[in-house]
Amino acid sequence: MASVDLARREFLRFLAGSPLLLAALPSRAAEQLVTPVGRSSDSKSSAALLTSAAEAINVFDFEAVAKRKLSPAHYTYLSMGIQDGFTLRANREAFGKVKLRPRRLMDVRDLDTSTEILGTKLSSPIVLSPAGAQKAFHPEAELAVARAARRKDHLQILSTSSSNSIADVATARAAPIWFQLYTSRQWPVSWFQMQEAEQAGCPVVVLTVDQVGMGRNRDSLHRFRRRQNPECQTCHQSLGEKFQRTTDRLGIDLRDVIQDTLILDWSVVDRIRNETSMKLVVKGILTHEDARLCVEHGVDGIVVSNHGGRAEDSGLATIEVLPEIVDAVKGRIPVLIDSGFRRGTDVFKAIALGASAVCIGRPYLWGLAAFGQDGVESVLTILRRELETIMIEMGTRDLKSINRNHVRVASGRE
Ligand SMILES: Cc1cc2nc3c(=O)[nH]c(=O)nc-3n(C[C@H](O)[C@H](O)[C@H](O)COP(=O)(O)O)c2cc1C
Structure with missing residues (x-):
């Protein structure tokens, strides 16, 4: 079953890069092959299959893989919008207008x-x-x-x-x-x-x-902070080290400086x-x-x-x-x-x-x-x-x- 899916994905990728071949297909059939019905469901199925970057058909395919590979805190940092996400959604929806x-x-x-x-x-x-x-x-x-x-x-x-x-x-x-x-x-x-x-x-x-x-x-930030584990603390402290490096060369104490x-x-x-x-x-x-x-x-x-x-x-x-x-x-x-x-x-x-x-x-x-x-x-x-x-x-x-x-x-x- 997985190999059938992989073969199909290879075929789709080939078609996606070949407008001439697409032209040879009846238009509805071509649309069904390459147009994601809904990007999230399409991306989810990609996540299960994508084993190398070359297999991706569109950039959304990477999001699902990123979500699978990253810790929930890092994925949230990457994907979040502010508050209720009106602006985040508007950015995409406006292209349709x-x-x-x-x-x-x-x-x-x-x-x-x-x-x-x-x-x-x-x-x-x-x-x-x-x-x-x-x-x-x-x-x-x-x-x-x-x-x-x-x-x-x-x-x-x-x-x-x-x-x-x-x-x-x-x-x-x-x-x-x-x-x-x-x-x-x-x-x-x-x-x-x-x-x-x-x-x-x-x-x-x-x-x-x-x-x-x-x-x-801030909602997500504080929610994750509450759950923060020692592993996170170790990494996040290294940001302070970056300032320390700057301190030495500037001759001023930057340890409390907020960027x-x-x-x-x-x-x-x-x-x-x-x-x-x-x-x-x-x-x-x-x-x-x-x-x-x-x-x-x-x-x-x-x-x-x-x-x-x-x-x-x-x-x-x-x-x-x-x-x-x-x-x-x-x-x-x-x-x-x-x-x-x-x-x-x-x-x-x-x-x-x-x-x-x-x-x-x-x-x-x-x-x-x-x-x-x-x-x-x-x-x-x-x-x-x-x-x-x-x-x-x-x-x-x-x-x-x-x-x-x-x-x-x-x-x-x-
Ligand atoms: C995880 C993440 C970190 C970002 N960090 C910075 C930053 O350090 N400086 C900055 O000017 N913009 C930062 N941005 C904003 C980006 O420069 C850019 O404006 C934005 O990502 C574009 O929108 P898009 O992600 O929908 O393509 C960041 C965005 C993300 C997603």
Whole structure:
């Protein structure tokens, strides 16, 4: 029985990568073969079968494997949204309100997904979002992600709360990475971290301005804390060691420093601009008012983000607010976006609405947790293939030719 299922999975994978073969099938039969009826049930059955990253059909397949492999606390940290999950769900549901307007009979030979943002050349607009403490998902953590990003040639943004040093990750990536900054109440800490990033060759610092109240799902956090066992304590204490390392070099005592963003206003943005030669991107912008202020304060780029539904339970999806931000910025600085992107089609929609690049979070973390470097590589391969497939279908041979005429945003009455 298992071998029959495996053979079927192999066949599906083959078909998923072969649009021409699919075309030969009656359309309903083809749909039933490759379109998951419901992603969770589809992912659950994958979890029972997936034994290598190469078997995955779509990125959701990795989530079920990650869930099976991780401890409940780490899986919850990875998957949770804030409070009741309205924003988490909205991020996905909003894609259904952006419809596609395909153009036919276009020359799509020599497909090209490359672009350049703030001097960083990208072979694909799909970027790896910063995510903290990746040792919770795989022993090789950010180094495995860096090696996958190197193999597949994708930009990696490294979190302040990384499990590995900036220098080590930059070496593993062997190309410039961007550094994400959570500011601290003590400016020298942030200054020192930016120095480290600059010395490691990072051309861009990404200042995260959401989660100021340390967002997160406090319900889950406290529930797990109550059950915390000695094993957890050992690992979590090592985060303190990271600060200790910083303390020695700075000559100030950081043992009680909280890496929070409570004291974060526009003066901090100005200060960062003055004290680093790195370009400054602000992550977590959701309104045209703040987008305009970013431009006024000389910010070099924006990431439209609600932290993957982890910051506040606004119910506001990022793809929904992207047009107002793009309109406010008027092409003066690049606008990147994240939160809820799981398909090449989602990426296409964001590019059509004016995004320069799309960052993904949980999909590559699922891949990392499931199969380490192989899992991350496979997630990137799948998303690249899906983006290329939809570009062909839409008649767009490069990113520049994708525009708002390729989408219709539903009014909500439809
Ligand atoms: C487990 C986890 C850890 C994260 N850690 C950080 C972080 O350290 N810094 C940051 O700016 N964003 C962090 N984020 C947010 C991501 O950068 C990104 O905004 C989000 O994951 C995108 O949504 P998606 O997961 O739906 O793709 C984290 C997200 C997750 C899921």
